[in-house]
Amino acid sequence: DVVLTQTPPTLSATIGQSVSISCRSSQSLLHSNGNTYLHWLLQRPGQSPQLLIYLVSRLESGVPNRFSGSGSGTDFTLKISGVEAEDLGVYYCVQGTHAPLTFGSGTKLEIK
């Protein structure tokens, strides 16, 4: 199975600070069809996960544009440009290129 390693496991940020979360895959996530099926979710405390970014860098409808995704192959990054209080929670990457679908272990964002 593909292992997604997220770093750091915990991140502490002040309001307005920009932060990045890394997701590194044990295998390339480039599919034979040319797409890269790496996506990002946020799970706020006590809530269900919500989709933020799909296909590496595409912003899901309704998600603020302070969120952005980048990367290719095995290395991917989620960036938050100007953290807001509502951004606290656990961020997960998920890959759909290789069966079975797998999730990263999560990065917890705390607000200072």
Place this chain on the structure above:
Amino acid sequence: EVQLVESGGGLVQPGRSLKLSCAASGFTFSNYYMAWVRQAPKKGLEWVATISTSGSRTYYPDSVKGRFTISRDNAKSSLYLQMNSLKSEDTATYYCARHRPMGIFDYWGQGVMVTVSS
């Protein structure tokens, strides 16, 4: 507004069975793949099952293959998860999710707790 509402969770003994349901509304259910994703207490997310639009194709990880069965009733806009031979490690919150293919879970239910314990 898309809504996914799970039901059927609870406490069950190891080796027994349980069936979860998910009622969908706010979108054309029959046009979408659907999935179950679980989260053990204080742990991360684990994909459990996916079903195609017609229900003719189903997909599972090895951890539940042969024990869990995903199904759907498009006429009722409902998704199901039949869980047999339950183990303590199946204890988790189970989420119903709309699955745009290849790992894009764009809507999630509120989750239902399943506890496997004697």
